[in-house]
């Protein structure tokens with residue numbers, strides 16, 4: 001797993017549309033496709049970049065976290 005460090009790295013991940021982003025807050029850890037519209041720069045900024053991790057595959061993410069699948073981008077499909 002790799003923590004997304006800073007807005008520039010976040011933008012690179014979004015632009016590439018490669019892999020998956022796990023967003024963690026107090027409620028849950030939710031996995032999204034990197035291009036998911038729910039995961040925005042505003043959301044990243046409003047959390048000070050905390051709780052965002054990038055994974056190349058869903059399986060790698062599942063090994064690290066107990067995950068909820070995003071209802072919007074449905075990363076299991």
Ligand SMILES: [Zn+2]
Nearest residue numbers: 032036070073
């Ligand atoms: Zn999503």
